[in-house]
Amino acid sequence: MRVMNIAAAMVLLGSLAACGDGSSSADGGAVTLRMTTWSANEAHVKLFTDIAAAYHGAHPNVTVTFDALPVENYTTAVTTQIAGGNTPDLAWILESAAPDFVSSGALVPLDDAVENPSEIAPTTTALWKQDGKLLAYPFSTSPFGVFVNTDLVPDLPTGDDWTWDAAIGAAKKAAVSSGKQGLVPRDFDYKDWTNLAPIFDAWGAQAWSADGKTCGFDKQPMVDAMTFIHQAIFDDKAIPGPGVAADFFAGDAAMTITQISRASLLEDAPFDWTLVRLPSGPRGTYAVFGQAGIGVLKKGEHVDEAKDFLRFFTNDANSAKLAAYFPPPRTPQLTPETLAESNPLLKPENLKDVVIDGISSGVVKPSHRNSAEIVQAVRSALDPMWKPGADVPAVLTGVCTAIQPLLTK
Structure with a gap:
């Protein structure tokens, strides 16, 4: 039911957008702006409110509030607010929902609302443009890396030896020797399969074709990648299985795949750690x-x-302040030295390998119009794979059977 509500809300979003823009307070009266976000992280909230307070100091008639909504149903909540007439003034939009929001006509063009637009790296704006107009500012472009507990993995492979085979081997060895878990794909939890993209893209696997019309789950690169993941879970025991909770940041695992916004959780970590590229x-x-x-x-x-x-x-x-958690799209700020000023827990060389090189050469996680319905359909079709002895190719064929009609809808 939730998926259908999102789809209906996006249709309504487009029809409402056609009714005209919201009003502004030209007479200088009191204004309260509301921006929805998905993060209730204490450090993020403090940063946002500090920026808002500084803005209020220069514009005493404008107060900015932040409405933190749970990430699990964030897009549902935002679209429901809009459809119900409780439209936020600004919204944090996840990449998975970008095609729907950008194509809906509900967003205001921002080309005249961005300082020094020539600084913005073109690779960061592709998802947020339509007909040449920037419809959302990509304030966070955050490549995935691997945080490693070097107490549990003292002999971490480096250079050309840092491969997926080596990573799973090291995770398995650490799990066996420590009694803890190996490699945790953060936020996957056998629900959000898009968080496996940092693994399956190593095989060149894609959920669907570049034009979004053809399913890619039954193609050989995805079959090979998912077979590797399945073996790492059920044969090697290098990735926690279904129902197993393990928090890397609490010391429960040897490695985790995530983004630098989580580095703040390691400020008082009782173990040594490092960050490396995928x-x-x-x-x-x-x-x-x-x-x-x-x-x-x-x-x-x-x-x-x-x-x-x-x-x-x-x-x-x-933007430089936000870079402590959200890598900016501004090229002058994408240097190891500049990012290190905002990320003192991370080494400049690690920031270069993971963030700077990742932004210049990486691809965005899977996104598609009507993404909520498609993502849910993939999740359901993948469920049979998360057990020992699963027929991986057959399961992936079933995924395509489930989503191909949705891709061309």
């Missing part, structure tokens, strides 16, 4: 990143003020 695979060295954009909703009550706050929130100075 291991190379059959396609060689590669990178995968997640993105988040900020959009201004046409049906928000204060469009002009929202655009002005967006300009301030994403200007050079605040």
Whole structure:
């Protein structure tokens, strides 16, 4: 039912957008802007509110509030708010929902609301543009890397030896010797399969074709990648199996795949650790990143003020502050030295390998129009694979059977 509500809300979103823009407070009266986010992380909230307070200091009539919604149903909650007439002024948009929001007509073009647009790396804006217009600012382009507990993996392979075979071998060895878990794909938990993209892309596997019309799960690269993942879980015991909880940041696992925004969880870690790029695979060295954009909703009550706050929130100075958790799209800030200033827990060389090189060469996690319905269909069709002895090719054929009609809808 939730998936159908999202689809219906996106249709309504487009029809509402056609009714005209929201109003602005031209007389300088009091304005309260509301921006939805998915993060209730204490450090993130403090940073956002500090930026908002600085903006309020320069614009006393404008107050900015942040509405943190659970990530598990974030897009559902936002689209429900919009469909119910409780439209936020600004919204944090996940990459999986970008095609729906960008194509819906619900977002205000932002080309005149971004400071120094020539600084923005073109690779970061592809998902957020339509007809040449920027419809959301990609304030976070965050490649995936591997955090490693070097107390549990003291002999971490490096250079050309850092491959997926080596990574799983090291994770298995650490799990056996420590009694803890090996490699945790963060936020996967046998639910959000898109968080396996940092693994399966090593084989050149893609969920669907570049034009989004053809399923890729039954293609050989995905069959090979998912076979590798299945063996790592059930044969090697290198990845925690279904129902097994393991928090790398609490010391429960040897490695985890995630983004640098989680580094703050390691500030007081009782173990030594490092951050390294994704291991190379059959396609060689590669990178995968997640993105988040900020959009201004046409049906928000204060469009002009929202655009002005967006300009301030994403200007050079605040972009540098946000870089502590959300790698910026601005090329002058994508240097090891600059990122290290905002990320003191991480070494410049690690930031270069994972973040800078990842942004320049990586691909974004899977996204598609009507993504909520498609993602749920994939999740359900993959369920038979998460058990010993599963027929991986047959399961993946079943995924394509389930989603091919949705891809061309």
